[in-house]
Each structure stands twice: as structure tokens, then as C-alpha cells.
Amino acid sequence: xxxxxxxxxxxxxxxxxxxxxxxxxxxxxxxxxxxxxxxxxxxxxxxxxxxxxxxxxxxxxxxxxxxxxxxxxxxxxxxxxxxxxxxxxxxxxxxxxxxxxxxxxxxxxxxxxxxxxxxxxxxxxxxxx
Amino acid sequence: xxxxxxxxxxxxxxxxxxxxxxxxxxxxxxxxxxxxxxxxxxxxxxxxxxxxxxxxxxxxxxxxxxxxxxxxxxxxxxxxxxxxxxxxxxxxxxxxxxxxxxxxxxxxxxxxxxxxxxxxxxxxxxxxxxxxxxxxxxxxxxxxxxxxxxxxxxxxxxxxxxxxxxxxxxxxxxxxxxxxxxxxxxxxxxxxxxxxxxxxxxxxxxxxxxxxxxxxxxxxxxxxxxxxxxxxxxxxxxxxxxxxxxxxxxxxxxxxxxxxxxxxxxxxxxxxxxxxxxxxxxxxxxxxxxxxxxxxxxxxxxxxxxxxxxxxxxxxxxxxxxxxxxxxxxxxxxxxxxxxxxxxxxxxxxxxxxxxxxxxxxxxxxxxxxxxxxxxxxxxxxxxxxxxxxxxxxxxxxxxxxxxxxxxxxxxxxxx
Numbered sequence: 001x002x003x004x005x006x007x008x009x010x011x012x013x014x015x016x017x018x019x020x021x022x023x024x025x026x027x028x029x030x031x032x033x034x035x036x037x038x039x040x041x042x043x044x045x046x047x048x049x050x051x052x053x054x055x056x057x058x059x060x061x062x063x064x065x066x067x068x069x070x071x072x073x074x075x076x077x078x079x080x081x082x083x084x085x086x087x088x089x090x091x092x093x094x095x096x097x098x099x100x101x102x103x104x105x106x107x108x109x110x111x112x113x114x115x116x117x118x119x120x121x122x123x124x125x126x127x128x129x
Numbered sequence: 130x131x132x133x134x135x136x137x138x139x140x141x142x143x144x145x146x147x148x149x150x151x152x153x154x155x156x157x158x159x160x161x162x163x164x165x166x167x168x169x170x171x172x173x174x175x176x177x178x179x180x181x182x183x184x185x186x187x188x189x190x191x192x193x194x195x196x197x198x199x200x201x202x203x204x205x206x207x208x209x210x211x212x213x214x215x216x217x218x219x220x221x222x223x224x225x226x227x228x229x230x231x232x233x234x235x236x237x238x239x240x241x242x243x244x245x246x247x248x249x250x251x252x253x254x255x256x257x258x259x260x261x262x263x264x265x266x267x268x269x270x271x272x273x274x275x276x277x278x279x280x281x282x283x284x285x286x287x288x289x290x291x292x293x294x295x296x297x298x299x300x301x302x303x304x305x306x307x308x309x310x311x312x313x314x315x316x317x318x319x320x321x322x323x324x325x326x327x328x329x330x331x332x333x334x335x336x337x338x339x340x341x342x343x344x345x346x347x348x349x350x351x352x353x354x355x356x357x358x359x360x361x362x363x364x365x366x367x368x369x370x371x372x373x374x375x376x377x378x379x380x381x382x383x384x385x386x387x388x389x390x391x392x393x394x395x396x397x398x399x400x401x402x403x404x405x406x407x408x409x410x411x412x413x414x415x416x417x418x419x420x421x422x423x424x425x426x427x428x429x430x431x432x433x434x435x436x437x438x439x440x441x442x443x444x445x446x447x448x449x450x451x452x453x454x455x456x457x458x459x460x461x462x463x464x465x466x467x468x469x470x471x472x473x474x475x476x477x478x479x480x481x482x483x484x485x486x487x488x489x490x491x492x493x494x495x496x497x498x499x500x501x502x503x504x505x506x507x508x509x510x511x512x513x514x515x516x517x518x519x520x521x522x523x524x525x526x527x528x529x530x531x532x533x534x535x536x537x538x539x540x541x542x543x544x545x
Binding site: 017105 | 132134135138139141142143146180181183184185347350351353354357358363366399400403404407408411414
């Protein structure tokens with residue numbers, strides 16, 4: 001079963017992390033991911049740029065409005081997500097809990113998912129290319 | 130992350146919002162800061178036991194405000210002391226506060242807090258010091274080491290700046306659209322000063338200086354989240370990100386400055402570049418050019434070039450022309466001359482900057498750039514003279530060392 005693990009956190013707090021703290025968090029999570037990597041069941045991990053880089057399209061009646069900023073002003077923001085292939089909800093909860101270890105102020109949301117289209121990106125694309 | 134580290138990060142993240150709201154409440158900078166300090170002390174006691182609050186800023190504002198009111202009451206010996214328990218369970222109050230804070234006026238709180246530091250009577254360095262102290266909450270010692278002055282001198286500088294600000298009438302009424310735009314402009318300029326304080330000079334406490342750049346970026350992000358549709362704030366943040374992305378490549382192992390052309394572009398920070406490029410794109414959609422956006426667009430063209438020879442100098446030249454129109458200055462023409470030299474050769478560049486001689490005679494970069502063009506044209510004697518002037522005007526050892534590299538190259542070329 002495929003699951004997305006959505007990572008929510010207060011952006012103001014994450015932006016106050018030093019590079020070292022940020023690296024340490026990712027390294028700690030990475031260690032836990034290794035077991036799924038070994039089993040060939042670790043999907044992509046995506047980091048979203050800050051919400052200040054976001055653009056939102058919504059309709060006002062028939063007119064499409066292009067607005068600066070994220071969809072909703074919320075206390076915590078969606079900052080990134082992981083895709084994993086796990087046997088059961090129990091397994092993914094256990095996995096997510098261990099990834100989150102020590103991160104008292106962030107919240108993970110687990111959402112079962114299905115792949116709708118696999119797409120054809122190589123994973124090496126950047127904005128500058 | 131240790132428990133203490135996450136609490137500290139939560140406090141740092143919440144600080145601008147909390148101090149800004151406390152300033153609106155008490156209308157006094159010192160009192161607002163004290164209230165925040167008090168709230169932080171209580172957070173250190175309460176959060177490890179009760180867990181982090183859902184909304185740290187709301188918690189700090191509420192606790193800081195109440196604690197300060199208690200002190201005031203205690204001082205005036207009026208009423209019985211309220212017990213600590215009353216504020217230990219904040220569940221409902223917090224939700225209530227958070228709701229009110231999501232109101233538009235907390236945007237204006239933070240803008241006001243930053244604007245307070247931009248008083249036009251304050252010289253640039255004092256604006257920067259005050260912002261780092263009040264908005265960012267850096268210690269006087271940290272600020273002093275960033276400015277390479279002793280702690281006592283910095284303490285006095287900040288005290289003087291605060292006095293100046295408190296004598297001015299801080300406007301507390303909600304600003305109208307025109308006033309808000311004025312404040313945003315002043316705050317943007319102040320944040321860029323903070324950034325440049327970290328960016329321009331090197332040597333000394335490099336780590337502290339890099340953290341000034343990061344602090345300016347953090348505050349610009351905060352400002353942009355509050356005012357998401359302001360293209361100049363997008364431009365400012367993009368400009369800082371794109372410049373800061375090169376920081377690892379700008380200095381070699383010996384601590385010497387490395388020119389853009391000679392930088393190892395693999396050392397550029399990819400994620401900062403991506404964010405900067407995304408913001409430039411967003412800003413340009415508004416079709417309301419401004420000085421930060423144009424400078425960011427120039428930085429973006431450098432960032433997009435995988436190799437120096439891929440740089441789109443024609444576009445850069447056009448952007449500098451636009452910048453000259455927006456903000457006429459001989460320094461911008463000097464910068465444009467670099468694009469001209471790449472396209473049409475050093476002689477054209479020299480012709481372009483010749484009329485600037487008088488106005489820029491005291492400017493380090495003018496003589497440095499001019500020396501480089503002369504040396505390219507093989508006019509070694511004149512080049513040496515220009516470099517000599519540049520060294521005399523250098524403000525840091527790194528600047529002087531950089532010009533000496535040019536002189537070394539010149540001697541090698543002549544002896545070869």
C-alpha cells in the first residue's frame with residue numbers, strides 16, 4: 001500500500017534552524033529511511049520551497065485569479081512529503097514515528113495514496129536549467 | 130535536536146511577532162522587550178513540562194503581557210497578586226489569541242516593529258544594530274562582534290539609537306495604504322543594509338557575518354509572507370538569496386576574494402538559487418519594476434549561467450540601463466561597464482566610465498575596475514597606477530589583497 005507522509009511545521013521555526021540543525025534533522029530521518037530503501041519500498045521525498053514562493057490560482061465566479069502566496073494562511077505549513085510503500089497502517093505509523101523522533105514541534109500526516117500517473121521526470125530537473 | 134534547541138528555535142521564530150504585538154500593547158520598546166524576556170523565561174520552565182503550545186507566539190504575547198501587567202500592579206501596590214496557575218492552562222485563551230492574531234493588524238505590528246528601526250535620523254549602522262537587537266534579538270555581544278567593535282561601544286550605540294527612536298513619535302494608528310507603502314520601502318532598505326553588513330566586508334568574524342545575511346533573509350521571508358503580493362519585497366528576497374548562494378565560492382581557502390568569473394559554480398547553493406529564481410519569476414509577472422527586482426534579475430542571469438561564458442551580457446546590459454533610469458547613480462554605470470567590456474571590449478568600457486572619474490575618484494571599485502580594463506588593453510603603467518589608488522582606498526585587508534592579485538598578474542604578464 002502506498003502512503004504519503006506529509007510534513008507540517010511552522011515555517012518561522014524551520015527558517016530559524018541553522019544549516020547544521022537542518023542537516024542533522026535530514027540525516028536522522030535518512031537513517032530510518034534506509035530500511036525501506038533496502039527493501040526497495042522507498043519512494044521520492046520532496047521538499048517544497050517556502051510558501052513565499054507559492055502562487056495560487058482560484059476562481060472568482062468565471063474569472064481565474066492568480067494570487068501570490070499559499071492556498072491558505074495556516075499556523076503550520078506543508079513543507080514537504082515522503083512517498084513510501086508499506087504493508088499496513090501500523091507499519092507506516094511506526095516508520096513515521098521513528099523518522100519524527102526528537103522533532104517535538106512538527107506534525108506528520110499519513111495519507112494512503114495511489115499513483116495516478118508516474119510522469120516522466122528524471123529527478124534531476126532544476127529551475128535554473 | 131535537543132529539547133533546549135527546539136525551544137530556542139521556537140522562541141526565535143516567534144520573536145518578531147511577539148515583540149511587535151507587545152510593542153503595540155505597551156507602546157514602549159524597553160517594556161515590550163522586557164515582557165518578551167519574561168515570557169521566554171516562563172516558556173523555558175513550562176514548555177518542557179507541558180509540551181510546546183500550539184501557537185508559541187500567542188502564548189508568549191499572552192504570558193508576556195500578563196506578567197508585565199502583574200509587575201506594574203505589584204509596583205503600584207494595588208491589588209492582590211494573581212497566581213501563576215491562572216496562566217498555566219492557556220488552551221482556550223491561546224485559541225482566542227491566535228484568532229485575533231490572524232487578523233490583518235498583526236502584519237502592521239511587525240511592519241511597525243521593523244519600521245521603528247528605520248528612523249531617518251539614525252545613521253545606517255545604527256539602524257542595522259537596532260534591528261538586530263530589537264527585531265532579531267541578537268545579544269549586544271553578537272552584534273558587536275559583527276561590527277568588529279567592543280561590546281561597550283555597541284551597548285552605547287544601541288542605547289543612543291533607542292533613545293532617539295523613543296523620542297520620535299512611533300505611529301501606532303493603523304497605517305493607510307500610502308503610509309504602509311512608505312514603511313515597506315524603508316524597511317526593505319534597512320533589511321538590505323543588514324544583509325550588506327554581512328555580505329560586503331570579510332575578514333574577522335566571518336561566521337557572524339554570514340549569519341547577518343541569513344538573518345536578513347529570514348526577516349525578508351517573514352515580511353513577504355505578511356505582504357505576499359509586493360513585487361519589490363519578492364525582488365529584495367530574491368536578490369539576497371541569489372547573492373548569498375555564492376557565499377561559499379566567493380572566498381578561497383586562504384580567505385581571498387574570488388571574482389565571479391573565477392568562482393567554482395558547483396559551490397553555489399542550489400536551493401537558494403532555486404528559491405531566488407522562483408521569486409524573480411513571480412515578481413516580474415506584476416510588471417511593476419523596481420530597483421530590487423532589476424538587481425535580482427541581473428543576479429538571476431548570473432545564476433542561470435553554468436559557465437561564465439554562458440552569461441547573457443546583453444540582457445544584463447539592458448537591465449543595468451533600466452536600473453540607471455530607476456535610480457541614476459555613477460556606481461550603476463560602473464557596474465554596467467562590466468557588461469560592456471564583455472560584449473564590446475575593454476576600450477568601450479573605459480569610454481563609458483571616463484565621465485565618472487570625478488564623482489567616483491574616492492571609490493575603491495572605480496579604480497579597481499579601471500585598472501582591470503587598462504591591464505586588459507596592455508597599458509601596464511596606467512593600470513598599475515589605478516591599482517595603486519584602489520589599494521589606498523581599500524577598507525578591508527581582503528579588498529587590498531584582491532588588488533594585489535591583479536598587480537601580481539600584471540607583473541607576470543609583463544615578464545612573460
